[in-house]
Amino acid sequence: MKQPFFYFLILIGISLKSQNLVLTQSFNQPTVGDTNLVYPMDTLGFSSAMPIGLIGNNITWDFTKLNAKPNILETAYISPTTVTNSASFSGCNIVEKQGGLYTFLKSSITPTTQTELLGLTSSTLSFNFTNTAIAAKYPMAFGTSISDNFSGTFVFSLNGTCSGTLTSNADGYGTIKLPNNLTLTNVLRVKSVQTLNLSAALITGLPPSQVGTIKQTYYNYFHASQKFPVLSINYTRISLITSQTPTVTALITGNSKSIVVGLTNHIMDESSLNFYPNPSKGILNIEIKNNSSKNISMFIYDITGKIVKQLSFENSSTSLENINLKDLNPGVYFLKLKLGEKILSKKIILE
Numbered sequence: 001m002k003q004p005f006f007y008f009l010i011l012i013g014i015s016l017k018s019q020n021l022v023l024t025q026s027f028n029q030p031t032v033g034d035t036n037l038v039y040p041m042d043t044l045g046f047s048s049a050m051p052i053g054l055i056g057n058n059i060t061w062d063f064t065k066l067n068a069k070p071n072i073l074e075t076a077y078i079s080p081t082t083v084t085n086s087a088s089f090s091g092c093n094i095v096e097k098q099g100g101l102y103t104f105l106k107s108s109i110t111p112t113t114q115t116e117l118l119g120l121t122s123s124t125l126s127f128n129f130t131n132t133a134i135a136a137k138y139p140m141a142f143g144t145s146i147s148d149n150f151s152g153t154f155v156f157s158l159n160g161t162c163s164g165t166l167t168s169n170a171d172g173y174g175t176i177k178l179p180n181n182l183t184l185t186n187v188l189r190v191k192s193v194q195t196l197n198l199s200a201a202l203i204t205g206l207p208p209s210q211v212g213t214i215k216q217t218y219y220n221y222f223h224a225s226q227k228f229p230v231l232s233i234n235y236t237r238i239s240l241i242t243s244q245t246p247t248v249t250a251l252i253t254g255n256s257k258s259i260v261v262g263l264t265n266h267i268m269d270e271s272s273l274n275f276y277p278n279p280s281k282g283i284l285n286i287e288i289k290n291n292s293s294k295n296i297s298m299f300i301y302d303i304t305g306k307i308v309k310q311l312s313f314e315n316s317s318t319s320l321e322n323i324n325l326k327d328l329n330p331g332v333y334f335l336k337l338k339l340g341e342k343i344l345s346k347k348i349i350l351e
Contacts, residue, residue: 032077038072038256043252060176060177061187077094083102089128113138134146140168142172147166149163161199165195172189184230193218216236283322297312302331
């Protein structure tokens with residue numbers, strides 16, 4: 001009689017363990033060729049603070065009052081061989097590209113299974129961490145905590161050195177409620193805080209002094225159905241001696257695979273439209289299928305989510321021809337068409 005009961009307890013233990021989400025390198029680590037598409041979100045529906053302060057087990061995070069903006073932001077994971085200055089970041093084997101921002105990463109399995117942050121560059125700044133930061137260690141389950149010091153050099157309006165700490169804590173586990181009546185259980189929340197102090201010699205011949213601090217706090221909510229977070233919240237605070245008031249920004253994004261759930265009556269299938277040429281040298285044509293609306297609104301967003309052009313069309317239910325976009329600079333944009341209650345977002349490239 002004892003043996004069946006013993007195995008019954010084992011089965012219960014296995015069942016309970018299988019319900020706890022564990023982040024692994026094989027599933028959650030981005031690889032070259034991956035693309036993460038997200039919708040920016042606004043918090044206008046919240047009359048009080050969002051539930052980011054909730055930590056512990058069996059938590060319910062209610063984000064149903066978030067509103068998805070129509071433009072899609074893209075993060076691509078590319079090979080270092082396609083980025084000209086990647087050789088400056090020793091050991092880099094994957095690059096995260098967000099518009100003109102490149103983040104250089106090193107994924108390794110020995111001596112531990114982890115991802116290191118090597119640095120980042122854009123057209124206006126560069127950070128190179130000679131003492132790298134451990135951004136993730138796998139496996140990562142509820143209760144896991146890591147902390148790592150890092151340091152290096154930076155180039156901005158000044159040249160100098162930088163040092164800081166990156167901590168990550170899987171501090172919450174439970175259920176997340178998202179817009180469009182989507183509820184996900186067995187969700188793991190990971191909070192990461194990166195604090196970076198900048199030092200530079202303001203006067204030639206004098207020792208370096210602290211010239212600024214950058215602090216980024218991320219709240220990422222993971223579900224087993226997706227490699228990338230279903231919801232990500234990022235607060236950035238920049239304090240520089242050149243400015244008396246710190247700059248604080250917030251970016252909230254929802255994974256496109258989750259946020260569009262429940263919107264099938266409003267989101268048009270991409271096969272309903274044909275954009276050409278794309279890439280374009282400034283003139284765009286659009287063919288529309290199965291459209292009953294005579295009034296069409298067009299919004300074009302840049303990579304930051306800012307509306308850079310807005311057009312309206314009447315009595316044009318089947319095609320829009322010779323749309324002039326030559327006043328926009330070459331680059332990547334996101335175009336949103338609104339046809340009555342129907343909408344479609346699509347990436348366009350201007351050469």
